[in-house]
Amino acid sequence: MAKKLPRGIRENKGTYEARAMINGIKITLYGSDLKALIEEFTEAKEKAKSSQDYRKNRITLNEWFEEWFSTVKAHRVKETSINPMKNNFKRTFGFYIGSKKIRDIKPMDVQQALNTMEKDGISNSAMREALGRLRECMDFALGSQMISVNPCLIVEVPWTYKKAKEEIALTQEEQNEFLNEVEDSWYKEMFYFMFLTGVRVGELGGLQWPDINFARKITEINRSLSCSYYNGEKREILVTPKTVNSTRQIPFMGEIEEILKSQREKQARLKKELGNRWRGKEELGGLVFTTSMGSPCSRYIVEKEIKKVIKKRMREKEAVLAVQEHREPKIIRDFHPHTIRHTFATRCFEKKMEPKVVQKLMGHSSISITMNIYTHVLENKMNEEIQKFGSANTEQTNPYADLNIPKRTITAMSHC
Known part of the structure; x- marks a missing residue:
């Protein structure tokens, strides 16, 4: 009758093998002396248990x-x-x-x-x-059996009842006002490109000239510019786009071809004038959009230029009020770079583009993200669209016209 061996130990061609997994620690021992192996195996298991218990009790x-x-x-x-x-x-x-x-x-x-x-x-x-x-x-x-329950599962989060800050796209009038204001700026072409493509700021900064296909009239989005600080040192590197859907092709729309050609000529001319003072980095390749010294256009640069336009308009208003003139310049409301991306999507929907087409242009990972913008545009258009409905019976005049019944508002209808 075969000799019964302790749990975890087996005989293999005249020798013994002991295996166990104690709290994530793997134990494997071999030996020809069964008694000695059992003692060694028992000691190893106790050490594993005590080691794990120590970590359980001490680790922060x-x-x-x-x-x-x-x-x-x-x-x-x-x-x-x-x-x-x-x-x-x-x-x-x-x-x-x-x-x-x-x-x-x-x-x-x-x-x-x-x-x-x-x-x-x-x-x-x-x-x-x-x-x-x-x-x-x-x-x-x-x-890993370090704790008996996850303490995060029953907490009350402070943002549950807080409405997320609404992303409000620029109106066409506001967009025109802003673009008019940057007409003489070095960054004119950059802002036109953003309004005509809806690219993310990182994608804008990582765009290289080989990505612009003038023959096929498309812009290829293949990478993004990442700016971060490591041990106090600024690092600017090119990385893969945000999601799989972010890699995409955007057809030329509006005056984008003229804008890109203008940028190419202007950049080449300035690069020649600056010579060794041009700050373009070889490891980043030939970037399409740079500062006037050749540095990459990071989020900081884009946001700074937006703020500059807004502050200029505020100063103009103050100057007009100071001389008490009747006319008052329009103030461009404060916004951040991502608002331009949201504005592009809004313009697309206003032009009645299909949501799936807009999703592809924007590089959204999910159609639900695109539809959130679409729903917002629809809400703004609701009053206008409802007026198109007309009467229930178009062959008769309204028999209730003289009863002075107040019209139900959109707000009331939304609660039905």
């Missing part, structure tokens, strides 16, 4: 997050996203409860951290991102 949230992020998360995200993700955690949960041992963190600790963040003025988007990452991190701790 910051220590665990660093281990989890570097082992699990880092290889799944873009290199340029690693530092922003880690910095977001450090200034949120890492700052408020990072020194606590993960076994001691309770839902109330997470809730109090969120409440304090809100009081300290940390944005909803930063808190939402940090909480999502903390949940992932703690889920992995739960699966």
